[in-house]
Amino acid sequence: MxxxxxxxxxxxxxxxxxxxxxxxxxxxxxxxVSPEAPVPxxxxxxxxxxxxxxxxxxxxxxxxxxxxxxxxxxxxxxxxxxxxxxxxxxxxxxxxxxxxxxxxxxxxxxxxxxxxxxxxxxxxxxxxxxxxxxxxxxxxxxxxxxxxxxxxxxxxxxxxxxxxxxxxxxxxxxxxxxxxxxxxxxxxxxxxxxxxxxxxxxxxxxxxxxxxxxxxxxxxxxxxxxxxxxxxxxxxxxxxxxxxxxxxxxxxxxxxxxxxxxxxxxxxxxxxxxxxxxxxxxxxxxxxxxxxxxxxxxxxxxxxxxxxxxxxxxxxxxxDRGIVSEEQLMHVVEVARANGERIVFTNGCFDIIHAGHVRYLNDARKQGDRLIVALNTDASVTRLKGPNRPINPIDRRMAVLEGLESVDWVVSFDDDTPERLLSRVKPDVLVKGGDYNADQIVGSEIVKAYGGKVKVLRFFENCSTTSIVNRIRQQ
Known part of the structure; x- marks a missing residue:
């Protein structure tokens, strides 16, 4: 541009x-304060x-x-x-x-x-x-x-x-x-x-x-x-x-x-x-x-x-980074691509940000030039995780992610899966953390169909939002 x-x-x-x-x-x-009335x-x-x-x-x-x-x-x-x-x-x-x-x-x-x-x-x-x-x-x-x-x-x-x-x-x-x-x-x-x-x-x-x-x-x-x-x-x-x-x-x-x-x-x-x-x-x-x-x-x-x-x-x-709407994301991605930058995409609930998330997002950012984090809305998290989740509402989760140096853009989506958003953004690299194969990642078929790459990043032991929540509840 x-x-x-x-x-x-x-x-x-x-x-x-x-x-x-x-x-x-x-x-x-x-x-x-005025003695005549309670005014400064x-x-x-x-x-x-x-x-x-x-x-x-x-x-x-x-x-x-x-x-x-x-x-x-x-x-x-x-x-x-x-x-x-x-x-x-x-x-x-x-x-x-x-x-x-x-x-x-x-x-x-x-x-x-x-x-x-x-x-x-x-x-x-x-x-x-x-x-x-x-x-x-x-x-x-x-x-x-x-x-x-x-x-x-x-x-x-x-x-x-x-x-x-x-x-x-x-x-x-x-x-x-x-x-x-x-x-x-x-x-x-x-x-x-x-x-x-x-x-x-x-x-x-x-x-x-x-x-x-x-x-x-x-x-x-x-x-x-x-x-x-x-x-x-x-x-x-x-x-x-x-x-x-x-x-x-x-x-x-x-x-x-x-x-x-x-x-x-x-x-x-x-x-x-x-x-x-x-x-x-x-x-x-x-x-x-x-x-x-x-x-x-x-x-x-x-x-x-x-x-x-x-x-x-x-x-x-x-x-040019921060919290964006879906349409605004499409605009900034277009600009980034015009500058020859590789787009990395990951998604999740990110309910309670912990050390595992931070290290994972740092590694994700290294896969390209720009990192998009797509965040499930509150309603979407509830459907996936149950009536007691999320712990933190969407605006707070987005604010925390926006503050991380590794993250370029944060966008929310209300679907149960990020497949529709992936079809629009068409990132160069889709990343996910865990111990499963690339073919098991939701949206991998979409990304591979247009020539994109799918990568599984290493899983960090003893780092889990669910385990943190359970420990707090036990206390």
Whole structure:
């Protein structure tokens, strides 16, 4: 797989229309409880103001070096004036309609020791009377833009998305929408919709599997005449769905998650910047996924820089491992094979990880370049081992295996045997520990049929989860 390229973002002129707001932070120490009520006393030592909402999308694009124009609604107040100054300093061309009788949307967060103790919102819903002249501000700028972003926080700025979408399409300008609410029909005809999984399921219903998510996504694309759908899924990464093309699943890349505030703004900002600079949709999504992994490791609504993206790309090429879904596994295996790497596969319950497991997995890893551990789900373990197993639930078992240096990818499967998964992955080597012949290993016929190898690794004496459990019960 070729390394992702970071284009010259200055060539990307993005027009953003949406709900702008001021994110205000008060930082201070908290060492006392108020005598007036059981609440902490915060001694405020620092105040911080940042553009939020659509303003945060603009700040993210500007941080990458892109050209940004921003249209929204603010109040006739100090917060609106401060927001304008912050955007001007960042080099963002903002043109706001002033709502005479409504405040600028402001979110005040009180912070102590990097923890949010309280959030206070100052806002009133904007209506048609408040943004009557919005189109007059958008239409003159639109022909000069390469991408239109609609940043919807359901605050009332985007009263008529269809007029904006249709006007952009008449100029051949792609429209990216960060949606809100349960009515996605207002975004009909958009080039790309980027709901998170909760927003998506609120519209299409609960998704019971990866395939169900894809199927419902394709139905939504057809119904609303969308170009594509990118569902952001938190710790499960992202899924890009397009008509007549295979879905692309990208696993989450965050090493540590401190704050998810504004992560969606960063995603759509990177998408717009990449597409505006002439990159393909899969490339744009791949970089947006890396950017999300960077920004959630920061406190508050943050931005990602080009240098941070370069480091993330480098890390992506040298460190791609962890817990994955089945579809995400297929993607990373494809990448590994393109790099000429041999794939090793093993499976089991791995209920209580002991020294025998660790030594076995170390030996398994030596059989190739990448080791996949397929883990039976809780229901599958119960069917195989009885009603008192597993001892540890699937999330804990996967977390322990992920932490082992020998293991590259951990995936769960609900079948009684791994045969279906083996048929999809087609590993170069299937390994199993024990004292039986290779022909006795479940799935060996499948692997041998396409030319793969089956290996039995040495059995470690006196190491057994069952014996450990029995000894504990005897105690």
């Amino acid at each position: 070729e390394m992702l390229a970071i284009p010259h973002f200055a060539s990307a002129h993005v027009l953003i229309v949406g709900d702008v707001m001021l994110d205000r932070y008060w930082h201070g120490s908290s060492n006392r 006393i915060i001694n405020v030592s620092e105040e911080e103001d940042r553009p939020g909402g659509a303003g945060n999308v603009a700040i993210n694009i500007a941080a990458l070096g892109g050209q940004v124009s921003l249209v929204g609604v603010v109040g006739d107040d100090d917060a609106g004036a401060l927001l304008k100054r912050r955007l001007d300093i960042a080099g963002i061309r903002s043109d706001f309609h002033i709502a005479k009788f409504k405040p600028t949307i402001t979110k005040l967060r009180v912070m102590s020791r990097h923890q949010q103790l309280l959030r206070i919102d100052f806002e009133e819903q904007f209506d048609a009377d408040d943004n009557l002249n919005l189109e007059d501000k958008v239409f003159p700028v639109l022909p000069k833009a390469k991408i239109l972003v609609l940043s919807d926080y359901a605050k009332g700025t985007l009263q008529d998305c269809q007029t904006l979408i249709q006007r952009a399409k008449s100029f051949g300008i792609p429209v990216l929408v960060d949606p809100k609410g349960g009515d996605f029909s207002r975004y009909q005809g958009a080039s790309l919709l980027t709901p998170n999984i909760n927003e998506f399921e609120a519209v299409v219903g609960h998704c019971t599997s990866e395939q169900d998510l894809i199927s419902k996504g394709l139905q939504l694309i057809a119904k609303l005449e969308l170009g594509a759908l990118l569902v952001t899924r938190g710790e499960m990464g992202m899924t890009l769905i397009r008509a007549r093309q295979p879905a692309i699943h990208l696993p989450a890349r965050a090493r540590e998650v401190y704050d998810v505030t504004g992560a969606g703004d960063t995603v759509i900002a990177v998408l717009a910047s990449m597409l505006g600079a002439g990159q393909s949709m899969p490339e744009a999504v791949a970089l947006a996924n890396l950017a999300a992994g960077v920004v959630v490791g920061k406190m508050g609504a943050a931005t990602v820089s080009v240098s941070e993206l370069r480091r993330a790309i480098h890390s992506e090429q040298t460190y």
